[in-house]
Amino acid sequence: MEQVILIRFSEIHLKGKNKGYFLKLLYTNIKTALKEFNKVITPIQNRVVVSDYSLDDEQQIIDEIKKVFGVYSVSVASVLPSSVDDITNFCKNLEVSGSFKVDCNRADKTFPIKSNDMAKMLGGVILDNNPNAYVDVHKPETVVYIDIRENGKTYIFDRIIYTYGGMPLGEYRDGLLLLSGGIDSPVAGFQMAKRGLRQDILHFDSYPYTSPQAREKVISIAKQIKTYIGCKYMYIVSMSKLQEEFHLHCKEEYAITLLRRAMIKVATILCEKHNYKTIITGESLGQVASQTVESITVTNSMAGNIPILRPLISFNKDEIIKVAQEIDTYETSILPYEDCCTVFLPQNPVIKPKIAIAEHEETRIPLADLIAQAIENIIVMEL
Ligand code: ATP
Numbered sequence: 001m002e003q004v005i006l007i008r009f010s011e012i013h014l015k016g017k018n019k020g021y022f023l024k025l026l027y028t029n030i031k032t033a034l035k036e037f038n039k040v041i042t043p044i045q046n047r048v049v050v051s052d053y054s055l056d057d058e059q060q061i062i063d064e065i066k067k068v069f070g071v072y073s074v075s076v077a078s079v080l081p082s083s084v085d086d087i088t089n090f091c092k093n094l095e096v097s098g099s100f101k102v103d104c105n106r107a108d109k110t111f112p113i114k115s116n117d118m119a120k121m122l123g124g125v126i127l128d129n130n131p132n133a134y135v136d137v138h139k140p141e142t143v144v145y146i147d148i149r150e151n152g153k154t155y156i157f158d159r160i161i162y163t164y165g166g167m168p169l170g171e172y173r174d175g176l177l178l179l180s181g182g183i184d185s186p187v188a189g190f191q192m193a194k195r196g197l198r199q200d201i202l203h204f205d206s207y208p209y210t211s212p213q214a215r216e217k218v219i220s221i222a223k224q225i226k227t228y229i230g231c232k233y234m235y236i237v238s239m240s241k242l243q244e245e246f247h248l249h250c251k252e253e254y255a256i257t258l259l260r261r262a263m264i265k266v267a268t269i270l271c272e273k274h275n276y277k278t279i280i281t282g283e284s285l286g287q288v289a290s291q292t293v294e295s296i297t298v299t300n301s302m303a304g305n306i307p308i309l310r311p312l313i314s315f316n317k318d319e320i321i322k323v324a325q326e327i328d329t330y331e332t333s334i335l336p337y338e339d340c341c342t343v344f345l346p347q348n349p350v351i352k353p354k355i356a357i358a359e360h361e362e363t364r365i366p367l368a369d370l371i372a373q374a375i376e377n378i379i380v381m382e383l
Pocket residue numbers: 177178179180181182183184185186202203204205280281282283287288290291339340341
């Protein structure tokens with residue numbers, strides 16, 4: 001009996017005029033995710049089928065498919081020709097004990113027996129051959145799924161593994177993720193990728209105030225989220241000179257506000273240069289002084305026409321940690337290396353900064369030149 005992996009996708013999201021485009025994208029993304037494995041991938045109506053793989057690879061293949069956004073669920077299925085006799089014979093040999101039900105889906109409307117009648121008939125066959133089995137349609141221990149597809153094949157399985165759903169990752173790297181060494185920003189990248197936004201990464205450090213290990217830590221987080229966010233490049237920009245100038249010449253309580261504004265300015269310039277359409281950050285309202293509505297307003301004003309997406313704005317810390325653990329970045333994120341935001345930290349950072357004051361503080365230093373210099377010294381890494 002041939003065994004395959006059946007992939008379903010979030011149809012609701014793939015409706016409308018663009019359905020064909022999204023399906024193609026999803027198919028390409030599945031192919032890319034499974035490129036390391038020997039297998040055959042076949043698109044059928046509303047499903048993708050992975051076949052001819054080594055059984056030893058099965059779990060790994062499923063794990064990789066789970067990371068493809070736009071995939072809704074996965075099942076390991078036996079495949080039969082769609083004939084009443086073949087399906088009935090298969091069910092005769094099923095070993096079932098305890099409560100069960102048969103769930104039949106007749107996508108192939110030319111199949112001669114309707115779903116409900118087929119389910120009843122096969123339920124009877126299973127009962128006849130399994131003295132310890134009984135039917136419970138509400139809370140069965142076992143569900144026998146019969147999926148009769150339009151390609152003349154029927155897929156039978158007993159388990160549906162639900163995945164992230166969402167939208168397939170886009171063709172172009174449209175987003176620029178501001179990735180720190182913290183817990184939040186990798187989760188922010190993941191959340192936006194789930195909505196189809198492919199991203200590259202921008203990290204700021206403050207070498208030599210921050211250590212090479214701190215940089216290595218962020219690079220390893222970047223590699224961990226690569227499969228999810230579909231990134232290719234990581235940019236590293238040093239903020240040390242800017243931070244020194246802020247420290248020497250500007251109001252101490254504005255140090256973080258000014259640093260964050262400079263970060264957004266650098267990000268915006270990179271967006272314009274490399275065609276990224278949006279900036280993503282891991283901010284969550286009220287988490288720290290720089291994440292109040294007033295602080296957000298003051299940093300936003302540096303972004304010009306580039307929107308800043310903050311997918312975690314309403315997340316609680318424990319909700320963020322849960323996702324970080326799920327995507328395996330948490331353990332790296334909590335390694336105790338300093339971030340550029342933690343050097344020259346003011347005693348009392350301003351909680352409700354004002355744009356006019358920030359702009360006035362910025363006139364005390366040659367901001368544009370310092371930003372241009374920072375960008376000139378950018379490190380571009382291929383991940
Ligand atoms: P995180 O856990 O993501 O570091 P945080 O709670 O420490 O977030 P902040 O330090 O205020 O919060 O940073 C808010 C957001 O700004 C981060 O989620 C990230 O998107 C961006 N950011 C902060 N520091 C850096 C950095 N060194 N490089 C790139 N982006 C940064």
